[in-house]
Amino acid sequence: MKLYTIKIDRPIGHNHHGTIYPVNYGYVPELIAGDDEEQDVYILSRLTENQIPLTEFTGKLTAIIHRKNDVEDKWVMTSEHETFTKEEIFAQTYFMEQYFDSEIELL
Template sequence: MGKLNLNFTAIIDRPIGTVHHGTTYPINYGYIEGIIAGDGEEQDVYILSSRPENQVPLNTFTGKLIAIIHRKDDVEEKWVLSGADETFTKEEIEQAVYFQERYFDSTVELFK
């Protein structure tokens, strides 16, 4: 049985500093082409990284899927990507995405 590939490339459509519907994005946010989410649009992703080169506005980001944010009161889920050798706790992810997830009843599922 082969190993599951959890590496994806995201197109960043809301780079760090973007103001969207009155919310300023403190992290890069985008989508993964070709994967359709529950809302019928391409899968949305948050980009988490402690590396300085990833804490600036990006156009694309390639990384590993480290978590899925399940929204109990929405039709879609959000994915979380990070650098290949980076790890984040559930609490660190919740804090990083709070700027948007505070409006939803959501939980974080970590991938090991």
């Protein structure tokens, strides 16, 4: 299993243009996505130590949110031993994904 280290630029509680982030959100440094920017990542975790604003996170890629009406997909990362259902991922990313026509691919 490949692990990735994510830089968090929108930690839990971050206000980005009126949207408050309920999860840590960041990017994979130097991995360029469809929008010619670094790959964006939602960090999902049930672990207490990950329920605070983070600056960095290392974990596994557990799902990809394919946006049908956008130029990029979003990654979903978790700690090494966690799993989430599509419904759980949808619920935790709804704050942003509600604006897109997307589908979740579990890996």
